[in-house]
Amino acid sequence: MLTSPNIGYFPTCDGHQLYWERHGTPGTEPVFFLHGGPGGRSSRHHLEFFDLCCFDIILFDQRGGGRSMPQGQLQHNNTGQCVEDIDALRRYFGFQKISLLGVSWGSWLAIQYQQRYPDALLKTTLVSVFVPFAQNVRAYDKTLSDALAGPRARSIYQILNNGCEAQQRQAAIGWLKAILKLNGQSMDPSALEHFADQEAVRAIRLELHYHVNHYFFTHTDEGLVVDANTEVIQGTKDRFGMASLRWLRQRQSIRCRLLHAGHNAFDRAIVKTVRHSLKRGCGTNKKRLPKVQ
Incomplete structure (x- = not known):
């Protein structure tokens, strides 16, 4: 396990610099954490969702957010470009496949990533889900x-x-x-x-x-299909999260855990459930995962 995080910046092809941190145990299941927002940032507090011995964790600040530069930049900043950043980072770190943990706005980015790169995914966990349908x-x-x-x-x-x-x-x-x-x-x-x-x-x-x-929602998004290995963790007191979940369920059956909680992903019940959910299928991921050649 890493005793201290690796930290760096990833340059995009259009002028952004994405701040990233790598935590956990290299060679275990790689998980990208997608923070809320837009305009939010990652934090060491987000590591509460993970067992650091079981996962190779990538935290990063999305375009214009947090410590990414230029801070607050609106140019070349939309949903599609944020999704492309996830895959660029996957390739940068040499991962063949990754898991995603998306919270709030980050849950929509995770769903969008599924549409573009289904073959690059292990599993997806969506927390306090947000779907920007009209x-x-x-x-x-x-x-x-x-x-x-x-x-x-x-x-x-x-x-x-x-x-x-x-x-x-x-x-x-x-x-x-x-x-x-x-x-x-x-x-x-x-x-x-x-x-x-x-x-x-x-x-x-x-x-x-x-x-x-x-939120750059398009007509194509109306027909999206969520990956089968997806689990939603949702607070029933989160009005817009529940509306988002209903929208998803109208399109397909989706595995979900409903909790007596609001939108706050740091609610104790949500954190505990996320930690448990992330370990689903962990027994098959104990071996060191292959990297991109």
């Missing part, structure tokens, strides 16, 4: 707009792109309050002011870049 995005947008009690998401996005620094900070604070309200959470006003720095502004602008573009 009805779900409209409902999400309306809920957030009601919580904003003022400008809609598109107006916030315009301010974050064109407003002065003070206007951007206030718009970011308004957006954060709406997200917290949606998730039944709150934050001390002074802590919220401190949190809404320029890094947060860039992250929210990137999130809204995807939101106002309907």
Whole structure:
């Protein structure tokens, strides 16, 4: 097992630098962790989902997010390019096949990866699933707009792109309050002011870049088929996650574990279930896995 993580940057062909970390035990089952967002980042806390002795874990920050550079970059940043990044990293690390753990927005990237690279997959675990089909995005947008009690998401996005620094900070604070309200959470006003720095502004602008573009959902996505070796772990109190799960189940039978939880993937019950789910079929993956030649 790695006593300290390997860390680096992967250059894409179109100007992005993807920050990555490698944890766990090389030669065991490789798992790529796909964080939430868009505009989110990976964290060492995400290692709570894994038994480090059983998996070769790749954490990375998606385009424009976290420590990837340029931070908050909107150019060459869409769903398809994020999916291509996953496979570019797979080849960079020399893995023939990988497993995916996708949380929230990351669950949609995992589903998209299945459509493009089915032969490169071992298994997929989707947590607090999010599918940006039109009805779900409209409902999400309306809920957030009601919580904003003022400008809609598109107006916030315009301010974050064109407003002065003070206007951007206030718009970011308004957006954060709406997200917290949606998730039944709150934050001390002074802590919220401190949190809404320029890094947060860039992250929210990137999130809204995807939101106002309907997460680049296409007509082709309406007919997608989820890989058979997929398991969904979903909180029943997560309104948009449950809507996403119903959308998936209308298209095919899908294995799912429903928990009395919300959207927060760090809920104790969710973390415990994810750790158990990831080990399904682990007995067949004890041997060292082949690499790309």
